[in-house]
Amino acid sequence: MKKRGIGVGLSFYGTGYGNGFPDISRAIVRLLPGGRIGIYCGVTEVGQGAKTAMIQIGAETLGVTEKDIDLIHEDTSLMPDSGTAAATRQTYNTGNAIKVACQNMREKLFEKAKVELGLNSTAGLALEKGEVVLSFFPQKRISFKRLSEIYKDETIEAEGEFVAQTTTMDPDTGQGAPYWPYTFNACAVEVEVDMNTGIVNLLRAVFAQDAGRAVNPHLLEGQMDGGFAMALGYTLFEDLKLENGVIKNNRFSKYLIPTAMDMIDVENIIIEDPENTAPYGAKGIGEPVMIPIAPAILNAIYNAIGIRITELPVTPEKLMKAIREAEVNN
Amino acid sequence: MDIKKVYNSKSVEEVIDLLGEYGKKAKVIAGGTDIVIALNKNVIEPEILIDISKIEELKGIREEDEYITIGSTTTFAEVVESQIFENNLYGLHKACKMVGSPQIRNKGTIGGNIANGSPAADSVPPLMALDSIVTLKSIDGIREISLEDYYLNPIKEKELLINIRFKRPKDNQILTFAKLGLRKALAISRLTLSSYIEFEDKTIDSIRVASGALAKFPMREKEVEDYLLGKSLEEKTIEGAIEVLRNSMDERLKGRSTLPYKRVAISTILREILEEALAIEEGVKAW
Amino acid sequence: MKLNIVGKNIIRVDAQAKVTGKALYPQDIYLDNMVYGKTVRSTKPHAYIKIDISEAEKVDGVLKVFTYKDIPNKNAHGVVLKDHEAFASKKVIRIGEPIAFIVAETQKICEEAYKKIKIDYEEIPAVFDPVEAMKEDAPKVHGDSNIIYHFKLRHGDIEEGKRKSKYIVENIYKSPMVEHAFLQPEAGLGYLEEDGTVVVVIATQYPHYDREEVAINLGLPEEKVKIINTNVGGAFGGREDISAQIHLALAAMVLKRPVKVIFSREESFLAHSKRHPMIMKYKTGADENGYLQYMEAEIIGDSGAHCSWAMNVLRKAGVHATGPYVIPHVKVDAYAVYTNNPYTGAMRGFGATQVPIAHEQQMDALAEKLGMNPIEFRMKNIFRRGSMTATGQILTDSVPLDRCLEAVDERFKFSQLWKEVK
Amino acid sequence: MVNINFTVNGKPYEISIDENMRLIDVLRDELGLIGTKEGCGEGECGACTIIMDGETVNSCLVMGFQADGSNIVTIEGLEKDGQLHPVQRAYMEAGAVQCGFCIPGMVLSTKALLDKNPSPSDEEIREGISGNLCRCTGYNKMLIATKKAIEYMKGE
Numbered sequence A: 001m002k003k004r005g006i007g008v009g010l011s012f013y014g015t016g017y018g019n020g021f022p023d024i025s026r027a028i029v030r031l032l033p034g035g036r037i038g039i040y041c042g043v044t045e046v047g048q049g050a051k052t053a054m055i056q057i058g059a060e061t062l063g064v065t066e067k068d069i070d071l072i073h074e075d076t077s078l079m080p081d082s083g084t085a086a087a088t089r090q091t092y093n094t095g096n097a098i099k100v101a102c103q104n105m106r107e108k109l110f111e112k113a114k115v116e117l118g119l120n121s122t123a124g125l126a127l128e129k130g131e132v133v134l135s136f137f138p139q140k141r142i143s144f145k146r147l148s149e150i151y152k153d154e155t156i157e158a159e160g161e162f163v164a165q166t167t168t169m170d171p172d173t174g175q176g177a178p179y180w181p182y183t184f185n186a187c188a189v190e191v192e193v194d195m196n197t198g199i200v201n202l203l204r205a206v207f208a209q210d211a212g213r214a215v216n217p218h219l220l221e222g223q224m225d226g227g228f229a230m231a232l233g234y235t236l237f238e239d240l241k242l243e244n245g246v247i248k249n250n251r252f253s254k255y256l257i258p259t260a261m262d263m264i265d266v267e268n269i270i271i272e273d274p275e276n277t278a279p280y281g282a283k284g285i286g287e288p289v290m291i292p293i294a295p296a297i298l299n300a301i302y303n304a305i306g307i308r309i310t311e312l313p314v315t316p317e318k319l320m321k322a323i324r325e326a327e328v329n330n
Numbered sequence B: 001m002d003i004k005k006v007y008n009s010k011s012v013e014e015v016i017d018l019l020g021e022y023g024k025k026a027k028v029i030a031g032g033t034d035i036v037i038a039l040n041k042n043v044i045e046p047e048i049l050i051d052i053s054k055i056e057e058l059k060g061i062r063e064e065d066e067y068i069t070i071g072s073t074t075t076f077a078e079v080v081e082s083q084i085f086e087n088n089l090y091g092l093h094k095a096c097k098m099v100g101s102p103q104i105r106n107k108g109t110i111g112g113n114i115a116n117g118s119p120a121a122d123s124v125p126p127l128m129a130l131d132s133i134v135t136l137k138s139i140d141g142i143r144e145i146s147l148e149d150y151y152l153n154p155i156k157e158k159e160l161l162i163n164i165r166f167k168r169p170k171d172n173q174i175l176t177f178a179k180l181g182l183r184k185a186l187a188i189s190r191l192t193l194s195s196y197i198e199f200e201d202k203t204i205d206s207i208r209v210a211s212g213a214l215a216k217f218p219m220r221e222k223e224v225e226d227y228l229l230g231k232s233l234e235e236k237t238i239e240g241a242i243e244v245l246r247n248s249m250d251e252r253l254k255g256r257s258t259l260p261y262k263r264v265a266i267s268t269i270l271r272e273i274l275e276e277a278l279a280i281e282e283g284v285k286a287w
Numbered sequence C: 001m002k003l004n005i006v007g008k009n010i011i012r013v014d015a016q017a018k019v020t021g022k023a024l025y026p027q028d029i030y031l032d033n034m035v036y037g038k039t040v041r042s043t044k045p046h047a048y049i050k051i052d053i054s055e056a057e058k059v060d061g062v063l064k065v066f067t068y069k070d071i072p073n074k075n076a077h078g079v080v081l082k083d084h085e086a087f088a089s090k091k092v093i094r095i096g097e098p099i100a101f102i103v104a105e106t107q108k109i110c111e112e113a114y115k116k117i118k119i120d121y122e123e124i125p126a127v128f129d130p131v132e133a134m135k136e137d138a139p140k141v142h143g144d145s146n147i148i149y150h151f152k153l154r155h156g157d158i159e160e161g162k163r164k165s166k167y168i169v170e171n172i173y174k175s176p177m178v179e180h181a182f183l184q185p186e187a188g189l190g191y192l193e194e195d196g197t198v199v200v201v202i203a204t205q206y207p208h209y210d211r212e213e214v215a216i217n218l219g220l221p222e223e224k225v226k227i228i229n230t231n232v233g234g235a236f237g238g239r240e241d242i243s244a245q246i247h248l249a250l251a252a253m254v255l256k257r258p259v260k261v262i263f264s265r266e267e268s269f270l271a272h273s274k275r276h277p278m279i280m281k282y283k284t285g286a287d288e289n290g291y292l293q294y295m296e297a298e299i300i301g302d303s304g305a306h307c308s309w310a311m312n313v314l315r316k317a318g319v320h321a322t323g324p325y326v327i328p329h330v331k332v333d334a335y336a337v338y339t340n341n342p343y344t345g346a347m348r349g350f351g352a353t354q355v356p357i358a359h360e361q362q363m364d365a366l367a368e369k370l371g372m373n374p375i376e377f378r379m380k381n382i383f384r385r386g387s388m389t390a391t392g393q394i395l396t397d398s399v400p401l402d403r404c405l406e407a408v409d410e411r412f413k414f415s416q417l418w419k420e421v422k
Numbered sequence D: 001m002v003n004i005n006f007t008v009n010g011k012p013y014e015i016s017i018d019e020n021m022r023l024i025d026v027l028r029d030e031l032g033l034i035g036t037k038e039g040c041g042e043g044e045c046g047a048c049t050i051i052m053d054g055e056t057v058n059s060c061l062v063m064g065f066q067a068d069g070s071n072i073v074t075i076e077g078l079e080k081d082g083q084l085h086p087v088q089r090a091y092m093e094a095g096a097v098q099c100g101f102c103i104p105g106m107v108l109s110t111k112a113l114l115d116k117n118p119s120p121s122d123e124e125i126r127e128g129i130s131g132n133l134c135r136c137t138g139y140n141k142m143l144i145a146t147k148k149a150i151e152y153m154k155g156e
Helices: A050-062 A090-117 A144-150 A217-236 A293-305 A316-329 B012-025 B035-040 B076-081 B087-097 B102-107 B110-115 B124-129 B222-228 B235-252 B259-281 C015-019 C054-058 C107-115 C158-164 C207-218 C245-255 C265-271 C310-319 C355-370 C374-381 C401-412 C414-421 D023-030 D086-094 D103-116 D122-128 D140-155
Strands: A002-014 A024-031 A037-040 A069-072 A125-128 A131-134 A141-143 A157-163 A182-194 A200-212 A267-272 B005-008 B026-029 B048-051 B061-064 B067-071 B133-138 B141-146 B160-167 B173-181 B189-200 B203-212 C035-041 C047-052 C062-066 C098-104 C118-123 C147-155 C167-175 C187-192 C198-202 C225-229 C259-262 C278-286 C292-304 C329-338 D002-008 D011-017 D049-052 D055-058 D071-073
Touching: A002 A293, A002 C355, A002 C374, A002 C401, A002 C414, A024 A090, A024 A144, A037 A050, A037 A090, A050 A069, A050 A090, A090 A125, A090 A131, A090 A141, A090 A144, A090 A157, A131 A144, A141 A144, A182 A293, A182 C401, A200 A217, A200 A293, A200 C401, A217 A267, A217 A293, A217 D140, A267 C401, A293 C355, A316 B259, B005 B012, B012 B026, B012 B048, B012 B133, B012 B160, B026 B035, B067 B110, B076 B087, B076 B102, B076 B110, B087 B124, B087 B173, B087 B189, B087 B259, B102 D055, B102 D103, B110 B124, B110 B160, B124 B173, B124 B189, B124 B203, B173 B259, B189 B259, B203 B222, B222 B235, B235 B259, C015 D086, C015 D103, C035 C107, C035 C245, C035 C265, C047 C098, C054 C062, C054 C107, C062 C107, C062 C245, C098 C107, C098 C245, C147 C310, C158 C278, C158 C292, C158 C329, C167 C355, C187 C245, C198 C207, C198 C245, C207 C225, C207 C245, C245 C259, C278 C355, C292 C310, C292 C355, C310 C329, C355 C374, C374 C401, C374 C414, C401 C414, D011 D023, D023 D049, D049 D103, D055 D103, D086 D103, D086 D140, D103 D122, D103 D140, D122 D140
Parallel strands: A037 A069, A200 A267, B005 B048, B026 B048, C035 C259, C198 C225, C292 C329, D002 D071
Antiparallel strands: A002 A182, A024 A037, A024 A157, A125 A131, A131 A141, A182 A200, B061 B067, B067 B160, B133 B141, B133 B160, B173 B189, B189 B203, C035 C098, C047 C118, C062 C098, C147 C329, C167 C278, C187 C198, C187 C259, C278 C292, D002 D011, D049 D055, D049 D071
16 A cells, blocks of 8 residues: 655755854956966865856856856965865855955956056946946957956956854854855655555655855756755665674665666756845855755655654665554554 | 686687686686676685676577577576567566666676575576576586576586576466565665466466575575465455465564564565466556 | 846856766876875774784885874874874774775785784774763763763743743654765875975865865975865765875875875775764744744764764754744754764765754644644744844845745645645 | 777777776776776766677676677767767756766766667656766756757757
C-alpha cells in the first residue's frame, strides 16, 4: 500500500561571517591594454557561479559586457583578499566590493576623459559600451581602448572594499545583530510512502527562493536544483556510519548520494525584493537553497502516514520500524 | 597492483593453458567492473592477468535446439538489447537492466556476475530459477554443474567459465524478477527474487523461485516452491507464500540486524514477481 | 533601475573550458621533474604514538618522509582555534589525522614505503558520544573540557511564554553526520619559484587563508608563499580547512622539486570535515489564536576531534533555532563538543540546515493542535519587514518570506489540497 | 611493459605501457587527456566515462592493456573542426555546468545516449546519465540541456 502526503518547509538564513567579525571583501580594477577591464579579486569559483556573477556586477557598473572583463582570481600574489567562498557571502560581500571598485574606477576614467576630451568638469559624463561619453553631447566620447593607449605607461586602477555590518552578540543573552542580510525561502513537496518497503518517493516540488535580485537566473535555478538534490540525499539516504570513530561507508558505493533517477523536476520560483545594502539588490543564496527541503519532506511524510520522523535520514528501515511501532502502540 | 604479464587472449585453449600453467598466480579479466577495483585496492594481487573479453566463442547469446546459451562474456547490455529476453523471459532482461548504471551494464558480464560469487548478483536469481547449467573448462576437461549447486562447488583456479545454458521455456512458462535497491540507479541489491512458473490457467504446475541477498549466495527458495506448487495464483496464495518465505528467512537470518526490515520488505517483491508472472501469462505486456 | 547585464542569463564564463575538458583541476597538472607524495594517517581514534620512518626512508626512490619534527615553525592550524597539528606529534585524536608525508619518485614507490612506516599506537580511552563527552569524567580530546563553546540566547521571559501558551509541543530531533561528497577528490602540487617563493597549487575555498597557514607553519613571510587556486571541483564547506597545503609547501621547500599529491576517494572521506550531527531538544508553544509564544531549545553538536568552525556553526544553529518566526520568549542553549569522531566543520547551511528539521516539524505539530492549515499557521507568525528576531535584531529591509510562501502555496495549490484532504 | 595499438579521438596510437595501468591512467598520464577525471576509482561516479567502441565505459574499471585494438572517444574528441558538439553547446547554454568535474563524463554519457536514442523521454535521459554522479546541479539543467541538444542535432 502506498500513501501520499504534502508538506511545507520554511527557512531564513543569515549570510556572512557574522557576529561582528570583520567581514571584508576587496577588489582592484585596472584598465588593461586594448581597453579591457581587469578585476583582481580573491573570489573563489567553487562551481556556484561566483566568477560569472562577479563579472556581471563589474560589467554592469562599468557599462561594458561580460566579454570585456578579465577576472583574475587564482593567484594570491596578484589579487587582494576577498574572504572565503562560504557563508553565502560572495554575491553580497564581494559583489559589493567589486561594485565599489568599479564605481571608483568610473571616477578615474572620467578624470582621464575630462583631460583627453578637453572638458572643464566630469559632470555629465557617463559610461556606455566601453566608452566615456558626455551624455548631453554624445559626440564628445573616448573609448577605454584609446585611453589605455594614451596612458600605456601609467596604471589606471581603483580599489574597492566592502565591510559587512554585524554586531557581536551579548555572551549571556545572545542579543545583537549577528548577520546581515537574511535570505528567505519556502518549499512544498508531495511524497508517496510505500507502507510495505518504507521507500519514500518524491512526486512534486515547488520551491521559492528570495534572492534580493537574481544576478543570473539560470545560475540561481541551478543552485536551487543542486540544493534540492543535496537535501534529498540528506533527508533520505546520507548518513556517515561511525563505529568507534571509524567511517564505515567511506566510498561512493557505500555512501549514497542521489543519482539523476532519484531527483525530480522542481518548479523553481525566484522572488526578487532588492536589498538596499546589496550590489544591485542581490543577496546570496548558495546555502539557503538546501535548507527548507528536508523539513518539507518530513512534514509530507507525517501528512501521508501520521508518524513524525524525528531523526534523519529517513531510510526505509527507519520508516518501517516507525510504522511497526505505531501499529503496536495502536 | 603488481602485475608482471598480461595476455589479450584470442582463444579458450590459450586461456586454459595459461591457467593450467600459472594457477592461482593468474586471474582472468573480462568486463573488469569488479576485478579492477579489487586489483586497484590490492585485495587480490595476481602476477598474470588474462583478458578474455575478445574471445569470440565466449561472446553472445545462442539459441540451439531446446537450449539458450549465454556466453560468459556476454554483457548485461547485450542481454537487455536481445529480443530473446522479452515475453516470458522478461525476468532476465529486467534483472540485467537494473544492474548498476549504463557504463557498468556495457562492461559487466553474466559470467563475471556468477564467478564473483556475490550474494547480490542481479542476474543470478533469474538464471537459477531457469535451472541453468554452468559450463567450466580447464586443462583437466569440461565440468558442467547446475547453477544451484555451483555455489557449493564454485570455479576453481584453473577453470574458465565458458557459458551458461538453460532450456528455452514454453509460452506458459514465465520468468519474472524484482529487486529492492538502495536508490534508483547504481544500486546494490538489498533483496532480489526471481520466479519461473509454469501455468495451467491460473494454477502453478511447476515452479522455481530463487533469491539474492537473502543468504551467503543466491539460492533456491524451496519452501516457497513447495507451498506454491499446485496452487491457484490468487491473493490468498500470495499471502501464504509471503508467510512461508518469512518463516524461512527467520530461520536463516536469525539475529541479523537486517532481518526485521527484510522480512517486511520481502512481501512487496514476492508479490511483484508473482503478480507479474500472472499478468504475462494473461497476455499483459510487462515491458 | 534599468540593468543591462545583471539579471541576464549570460553563459557561465568558465563553461566552455569545462565542457571541453580543458578546465584544470590540481590532479590535471603535471610538472617536469615532479615527485609524488602520500599522507600517512592515523588508524586509531585516540592514542599516543611513536613513529619509525627509518625503513620507509630506505626504500629506493623515497626522497624523504616528513613528520612533525620537520615542521620549521608552528605545527598548528585551524580556522578558529589552532587545534589541528599539521602532523600529529605525540597523540592522535581521530582516525585519519595526518602523521607523516612520504615523498618519492613515483606513486608506486610511495605505496611501497607506506607499508614500511611503523607507528606504535598506545591506545587511550576515547569518547564518541557528544553527550557522554560533556560529562566531567569523560576522556578529554584537548585540554580539560570537551565543551568548546556554549551559545546562550535569552529573549523575553520563558515563564511568561509558557503561561500564554495553550498548546505546547515537545520533541527531540537528531540529524546525522554528512559528507560533502564533492566530485573532485583533494589534490595539489607544491613547487619553488626561482626567488624562493613557495607555491601551492590547490582547489580551495579561501586561498588567502591557506597562504596564512602555510606561512605560519613554515615560518615564512606571507609574500614568500603563493597559493594558486585552480578550478574547484565542488566544495560545499569541505575545502575550508587545510588539507595538503602545508605538507606540499614543506616538501617543495625542503626537496626543491615539484611535489604532487592526489587523494583517493576513501582518503578524501578521511581528510576533510563533515556536517555536525546535532541533537535538538525542542519545546514550542502557541496561544489559542495561533500565535507563537515561546520556544526553548537545547542543541548539542558533535565537533569531532577538531574545532574547525564549531563555534560559528553552533552559533548559527542557535540564532536560527526559532526558524523564520516571531517568538517573543526564547531560550536557546547550543553546545559544541569535542569527541574522537571525524571532525566536523563547514557544510552548506552551517548549523542552519539542522535546526529546521526540528522547528518546521514543531510548526506542523502546533498547527495540527490548532486545527490549522500549516501555511495559515505560518503566515500568522513569519518574519516580515520590521519583525524582530530572537536576537533582538530588526529586519528592516528585504524580507519577502510572505511572498515566497504565497508563491509556493499558489503554484502548489497547497491550501486547496489541504482543504480537500480534510 | 606491454604494447598496445588503439585509436583515440580518431588518432592511431602504438604505445608501450606498464601492465598495471588502468585505461584512465593511460589516457591521463601517457596521452595527456586530462579531461577524463577520476572521482572514485570504483565505477560509481562516472567522472572517468569514455566511449569505447561505441559504448560508454568507466575507464577506471578497464585495464590499459585491454584497450588494445579499441576505438576510444574522450571529451577532447568531441569538437569537430573547432566546433563544439551539440551536447557541449547545449550544456553551456542551459546552465548545466557548475563545478565541472563531472561534466566530461556527463557530456559523453549524454552523447552516447543520443547516438542510440535520438529522442529519449525524460525518464530515459535520467536513466542515460544515471551512472554519472553530480553533486552540484541536481541534474535538472542536464535534462534541459539534453533536450536542447536534441533540437540542435535535428537541425544538423
